[in-house]
Amino acid sequence: MENSFDKTAVETIDLLEARLRRIEYVVCGQVDESALSSNKTTATQRLAVLEHSLHQLASKSRVVQDLLRLHSRHPDLFQSLSSNDLPTTLDTESLQSIVMASASAYSSTASRLTSILDVPVPPAELSAQLIDLQPRIAKLEALQAVQNVDIAELRERSAAVIQRWYTVDILRAGESWAELEGRVEQVEQRVRRTGLAKRLDDDMV
Known part of the structure; x- marks a missing residue:
């Protein structure tokens, strides 16, 4: 009996x-x-070694921590129920109508689950490499955020420079040309008047 218990x-x-x-x-x-x-x-x-390994696995994996926390809060979710003990208060006809209403989704769900089995699982080395790249990806994201801020600042400065160039160089240059053209017209009018007066004087002589 003792050997059977030990076994x-x-x-x-x-x-x-x-x-x-x-x-x-x-x-x-x-x-x-x-x-x-x-x-x-x-x-x-x-048993002590297994318990220590379980604690180490829980400390390294967030998924295991979430499962243990879920088990402590809702232990009934992890208990298997008998087929005779249905977790509902509905009668058989109501349950049958619910099942028949969703009958068309069973075949599509089954085919999707079957297709998942055909999807190859990536090797653990590739997942480990992706996990190792996570700090570098985070640094690149931070660098990109800084670059986006710099680019936005450069756009604002470029817009300010273009506005200043248009205001100072284009508008003021146009005003200067308009003023110069007005002065030229005044000089031309004086030259015409002087020439006309001279011709009148020559005719009178």
């Missing part, structure tokens, strides 16, 4: 460790081989 305990711990390593692989993309417990250690020591 059951060892198999249970093996299953817990296998589940934990599977979760670690899904979350991190790899398994820490150094954290694997040895079968030569006692059950208490192996």
Whole structure:
């Protein structure tokens, strides 16, 4: 009886460790081989190692932290219900009408889920490279924001320079040319009057 109990305990711990390593692989993309417990250690020591590994995984993964927080707040979501215990107060006819109304969506949902299985999962090395590039991407985004501010300032300064050039050079130059043209017309009128007066004097002589 004692050997059977020890065997059951060892198999249970093996299953817990296998589940934990599977979760670690899904979350991190790899398994820490150094954290694997040895079968030569006692059950208490192996449980302590598994608990320590779970805490480390939770501290490294935000997804695991959210799942643990969700489990602490709503533990009923993680409990499997019997097919006889429906989580509703509706009668069978109402449930049947709801199911039949959504029957057309089942086939499309099933085909989409099947197509997801055909999508290749990117390798863990590529995901790790993208994670490593995140600090550089954040720096580039900050640099781009600074450059956008500089570009906006340069646009404002360019608009101010163009407005000053138009006001000072174009408008004032036009005013100067208009004033010069008016003075030229006055001089021409005086020259004409002087010439006309001279011709009248010559005719009288």
